Amino acid sequence: MVDDARIQDCHRRIAEGWLPLMPEGQWSVSYLFWAPAGKAVYTETTAIDREGKAHPLSQPPAVHEALHELRDAMSDPQRGAWISSEFKLTDDGVLEASFNWDRRFYWGVHAGSPWAPDPDPDTPDVPDDNAFVDELERYPREHLFLPAWYPRHRVVDGERLDDAALDPRRADPDHHDRFETPRNAAVSLPDEVKPLQDAWGWPGVFASINDAVLGNMDRREGREADALLGETGDHERDAALDALIDDAVASTMLVLDRSPALASVRLLREWLAVRGERGPANLEAANRGDALAALLDRTGEVGDAARVTRARLESIVRLVVEDNVDDRFDAVS
Incomplete structure (x- = not known):
């Protein structure tokens, strides 16, 4: 405070x-x-x-x-x-x-x-x-x-420290190597989201999404990792990919939930602007410095605006996460 x-x-x-x-x-x-x-x-x-x-x-x-x-x-x-x-x-x-x-x-x-x-x-x-x-x-x-x-x-002696130097979990060579292909795969944004690449706040959201996908992927071990890599059959692979998408969406939304609601309102405005859409009539009611999560349980116009804002943002985040995961694991197939 x-x-x-x-x-x-x-x-x-x-x-x-x-x-x-x-x-x-x-x-x-x-x-x-x-x-x-x-x-x-x-x-x-x-x-x-x-x-x-x-x-x-x-x-x-x-x-x-x-x-x-x-x-x-x-x-x-x-x-x-x-x-x-x-x-x-x-x-x-x-x-x-x-x-x-x-x-x-x-x-x-x-x-x-x-x-x-x-x-x-x-x-x-x-x-x-x-x-x-x-x-x-x-x-x-x-x-x-x-x-x-x-x-x-950080750059040391002309070399950039990679994630393994910053995250001890990723320094495990066996664990790291299993996901080398999806980790290094090229990812792109869905076409409908690409106009947001230079919009206020969205590059940071996309970076959070990328980190969320990689972080949740690296937490998969044992049979979960086997399933993601398609080693236990298509049915388990599809379920594992869906679970990874859900977890990455939840991780990203946690960042937005903890951030001021006015930032989420601004993000949604940027989305509406590039699509030429009008926003919810009560959107400004959520344009506050409180954390977005703190407004979700409110009654009345403020709570309604916060819930609509979050739902719209979550749908956009899910689009990006789905493409990110698809790009990574299509490379494994």
């Missing part, structure tokens, strides 16, 4: 530590960019004097401490922590803040920094991918809230 009092206290401490840096009567506004990544903090403070000239400043340790605490206070179990922040302090002590949750920044002296990479292809990105993975480990995000650019894997 967000601690508003703690957040307000952090804002107060930032302003109180920053304001004394400004010579009274000699400046009009000051700007601060602050972004931690890995073991470093990338920051710049500039004061604009009465003549419009910019002057660099260094923030005291107390401001950095307050910023670290602010980021932690604003973090969310599903959404993680913001990536960077920007502040504006006016000469009358008014502090304004904005927070970037989804956009990568590139530190340097090149044109376009911090929002564009260095145009020199030989210049490595700063921060590098591993620094962002560090932040993801500190403040995990559900796939729904993970931007497409965000690195998922």
Whole structure:
């Protein structure tokens, strides 16, 4: 739960530590960019004097401490922590803040920094991918809230760590090898879902679906694994595939259930938009910050909207899961 009092206290401490840096009567506004990544903090403070000239400043340790605490206070179990922040302090002590949750920044002296990479292809990105993975480990995000650019894997000595390095269960070579073909099979989206590839939130949902299929597949052992691989006959194989689909759908919906209902409403809006459909009349009633699961048992318009939203999303998720599983196990046949 967000601690508003703690957040307000952090804002107060930032302003109180920053304001004394400004010579009274000699400046009009000051700007601060602050972004931690890995073991470093990338920051710049500039004061604009009465003549419009910019002057660099260094923030005291107390401001950095307050910023670290602010980021932690604003973090969310599903959404993680913001990536960077920007502040504006006016000469009358008014502090304004904005927070970037989804956009990568590139530190340097090149044109376009911090929002564009260095145009020199030989210049490595700063921060590098591993620094962002560090932040993801500190403040995990559900796939729904993970931007497409965000690195998922650490690179060591030029080699990307694969899932076996991150998941000890997959490090069992015998278990891993049994599912090598379906694991490595190419998968595609159903045609009716492909327009969502670039829609808000859906790339994260598709990543969650893929993880759910692979994770539930890897949990199959013994006769369940035999059945999935068609080693016990067609009847058992069909039943095993249906069970895998059901489990992967349930795993994906658990992520959506724990996320704010307003995210699910936005996902459904994106689906309706690409299909040119009108949504349920009461859809906005579920556009709330509460977890979707918390609204499902409500009576009245809010509960009705939440249940309709979830049912529609589950039907889309099932379409994608079915294609994902079919693509993987068609490769086994």
